Amino acid sequence: MTDARAPGEVSPPVDERPAGRAAARQAWPGAALLGRIGRNHHLGLVAVLLLLAVVGLVTAPENFATTSNLVSILALASTIGVITVGMTFVIIGGGIDLSVGAIMALASVWATTLATQSYGPLVMAMCAILVGTGAGLVNGFLVAYGRMAPFIATLATLVAARGLAQRISDRKTQLIRPENQAIVELSTTRVLGLPLLVYIFAAVVLVGWLVLSRTTFGRRTYAVGGNPEAARLAGIDVRRHTMLLYALSGLCCGIAAILIMARTTTGSSTHGDLYELDAIAAVIIGGTLLSGGRGTIIGSILGLMVFTVITNLFILNGLDTSDQLIAKGLIIVVAVLFQRRALTAART
Helix, strand or coil: CCCCCCCCCCCCCCCCCCHHEEEEEEEHCCHHHHHHHHHHHHHHHHHHHHHHHHHHHHCCCCCCCHHHHHHHHHHHHHHHHHHHHHHHEEEEECCCCCHHHHHHHHHHHHCCCHHHCCCHHHHHHHHHHHHHHHHHHHHHHHCCCCCCCCHHHHHHHHHHHHHHHHHHHHCCCCCCCCCHHHHHHHCCCCCEEEEHHHHHHHHEEEEEEEHHHHHHHHHHHHHHHHHHHHHEEEEECCCHHHHHHHHHHHHHHHHHHHHHHHHHHHECCCCCCCCHHHHHHHHHHHHCCCCCCCCCHHHHHHHHHHHHHHHHHHHHHHCCCCCCCCCHHHHHHHHHHHHHHHHHHHHH
């Protein structure tokens, strides 16, 4: 075979470093698995969960692996998990919602007023859902049509919803009346060993996953979050879609209010304190970009489970709550740094 180069042309230098790195990876059998984990964010989160399980078995062998503790972890994750589903949609769509905890508290208080409870548990549940969805629509209107920054709009709703919840309840905890115990039974009734609220959580996750990954609404959410101007030019009503995303987040807050009422048998203006931070953290840990346009429901739920298991380990080992908050903060920082590194590598 003849050489096609012109006389005197110098051969380009051959970079042997990739081959050297490949040989180094093949030299250690576990390197391929670690490389796959690094490329697959979901697999990495599963690995973290397995590591946390090992820590639990070592530090609290008598309590961690018990059925009651595992059910407790799932029950704790259910309420925040429903909110996390709605938060995932909002952040993928390029927004943020700081008001989710306050909206959940407002919905729980409104649903447990004596006037609402007199109509029975079904009306209570519908009230919580309508209040949550209505508050979400307010957020969406302020962001989409009022052209307010999502951070400012939802921060204002956070303050207003907390204040309204305190005004309605007169800063008192409202108990669910005996005739409305059907709400409480969502937490006490078990099917195959799991409370009904865990199944509600699973149903919300399934519906959220189907909507985001299998429907036009989901595809439009990615488009709006990735490039709003391009989405507009493609014929998507960006403002209308943005408002619907916040309404969806509010709907999830209403469902979460029903679950928190079932777990605590109360409605209170203090419900959901800092839930917005937990939900945002779970979404970030799950691989969703804060700038929007990329993310998954499964990743967010895996991120939520990481935080929930960490909380459970701190409780079982009697560690201080402040240490738990420090650990969560460090995890968020590490997750964001990994996101930035992955984006930089993808661009290069």
